[in-house]
Amino acid sequence: MINQIAQRVGRLGGTTAPSILLFLLMFGIYAAHEPSAISPFGISNLVNNAVVLALASAGLTIVILTGNLDLSGSGVVALSNVVVATTSTGVLGSSGSLAVVLAIGIVVGAVNGFLVAYLRLQSLAVTIGSLIICQGIALLVLPAPGGQVADAISDGVTGDLHGIPTAAIILIAAGLLWLILKNTRRGIALYAVGADEAAANLSGIDSRSTKLFAFVAAGICYAVAGFVYCAEIGSGDPRVSDSFLLFMFASVAIGGTSLTGGLGGVIGTIFGAGILTVMQKMLFALGVAEFYTNIFNGLIMIAAIFFGQLTPLVFRLTRREAT
Numbered sequence: 001m002i003n004q005i006a007q008r009v010g011r012l013g014g015t016t017a018p019s020i021l022l023f024l025l026m027f028g029i030y031a032a033h034e035p036s037a038i039s040p041f042g043i044s045n046l047v048n049n050a051v052v053l054a055l056a057s058a059g060l061t062i063v064i065l066t067g068n069l070d071l072s073g074s075g076v077v078a079l080s081n082v083v084v085a086t087t088s089t090g091v092l093g094s095s096g097s098l099a100v101v102l103a104i105g106i107v108v109g110a111v112n113g114f115l116v117a118y119l120r121l122q123s124l125a126v127t128i129g130s131l132i133i134c135q136g137i138a139l140l141v142l143p144a145p146g147g148q149v150a151d152a153i154s155d156g157v158t159g160d161l162h163g164i165p166t167a168a169i170i171l172i173a174a175g176l177l178w179l180i181l182k183n184t185r186r187g188i189a190l191y192a193v194g195a196d197e198a199a200a201n202l203s204g205i206d207s208r209s210t211k212l213f214a215f216v217a218a219g220i221c222y223a224v225a226g227f228v229y230c231a232e233i234g235s236g237d238p239r240v241s242d243s244f245l246l247f248m249f250a251s252v253a254i255g256g257t258s259l260t261g262g263l264g265g266v267i268g269t270i271f272g273a274g275i276l277t278v279m280q281k282m283l284f285a286l287g288v289a290e291f292y293t294n295i296f297n298g299l300i301m302i303a304a305i306f307f308g309q310l311t312p313l314v315f316r317l318t319r320r321e322a323t
Contacts, residue, residue, distance in 0.1 A: 016268035019255045023271045023278065030282040037281070044165040046277060048158060051167040052077075052229040054273035056244070057251035058174055059221025061269040064252055066214045067194040067261030068116060068123035073222045074244040075134030076108050078237070080226025082138045085147025085236025094152045101223040108134065109219025113212035131245075138238040147236035157231035170228065171270060174221075178266035190214060194261025247276055 031037040037046070056073050063070040080101035088097040112130055116123045157166055181187040189210040192200035197207050230236060249259075255272030257264025283296055 016256055016265060016271065019268045019271040019275065022254075023275050026275060026278045026282055030278055030285050033285040034281070037285075040163075044160070044167075046274075046281070047165050047167045047171065048232060050274050050277040051171055052225050052232065053244075053247055053251055053276065054171055054270045055174060055221050055225035055228060057248045057255075057269045057273050058178070058266045059218035059225070060248050061252050061255070061257050061264065061266050062190065062221070063123075063214045063218045064257055064259060065190045065194045065261055065264060066211050067197065068211060068214070069127065070112065070123065070215065070218055071127040071245060072108055072112060072130035072134060073218065073225075073248055074240070075131040075138070076105055076219060076222035077226040077229060077244060078138040078240045079134045079141070080104055080223045081230045081240055082142035082147065082236040082238050084153065084227055084230040085149055086142055088150040088153055088230075089148050094150045094156075097150075097153075098227055101227050102220060105219035105221070105223025106216055107219070108222075109216040110212070112219070113215030116215065117208040117211035135238070142236045142238050145235060145237045145239070149230050149234050149236075153227075153231045154234055157228055167228070170224075175267055175270060182265060186210070186213060191262055194263075196262075247273075251276060 027037070036042045056077055060070055060073050083101055083104065084097045087100065088094055092100065108130055112126055115121045115126045159166055161169060189200065189205045192203070192205050193207045193210045201207050229240065251272035252269050253259060254275050255264065255268030255270070257268060283293055288296055
């Protein structure tokens with residue numbers, strides 16, 4: 001059973017193909033109307049704009065693969081953001097604030113995972129509660145946008161290393177870590193639990209520890225996203241979570257991950273976040289009036305999600321015919 005699942009996971013790379021093609025198409029349209037898009041500055045700006053959404057959405061993807069939902073992500077991003085903005089220039093410093101936000105992500109993820117996996121509570125209800133709690137704490141820490149970020153954090157995250165944007169290095173590292181993880185027993189278990197939890201348990205997979213791992217890993221991704229976001233804006237914003245969550249789910253769906261679990265992956269989600277980022281720039285470059293931007297955003301998003309879900313649908317139909 002494990003070997004069959006492993007072989008299936010090995011073929012899942014195809015689910016990312018539509019998102020990659022769509023990203024290249026939209027970037028081509030954007031570059032045709034904005035030549036600076038292909039300049040080092042333009043590419044760096046694009047990556048910096050996409051990295052936060054990509055990291056947060058990557059965490060959400062891991063949870064969704066197990067067949068669960070996680071609405072706490074944007075709350076953890078907001079809480080991590082304000083914590084860095086209020087502690088990084090103080091006693092904790094840059095590394096201390098990073099350690100604190102990582103601890104926040106781990107704790108929130110562990111609590112969510114324990115309640116969902118071991119107490120069998122609904123993930124939607126649990127993570128809504130976590131979202132509200134994190135938002136409330138974020139407002140207590142920083143009632144209004146403000147605070148200050150240590151120069152070491154801002155310069156390090158928004159700068160470059162030997163000409164390569166740090167944000168790009170972060171995304172490449174996230175992608176490589178996922179490629180390593182998905183081929184391990186734990187990574188295969190994520191897909192197995194999402195595809196058929198009962199069958200996964202019968203094959204010797206511990207679905208409870210797998211779900212716990214997924215939520216903790218997601219919490220870490222959310223925390224890092226909040227840390228990076230704070231570095232990019234140079235301050236804290238407790239209201240960042242107000243609209244962030246919808247774009248996280250859109251990135252996951254556009255990237256080809258099935259929202260019912262068992263199909264997809266982080267690589268597709270990263271490109272999904274890139275599509276949403278390029279879409280905003282493309283509409284601006286095409287001269288679409290701001291009044292119509294939201295309408296076009298919605299239409300393009302629906303079309304992109306439909307396009308991104310075609311491969312998982314074909315994969316499921318093919319699997320049914322084979323069986």
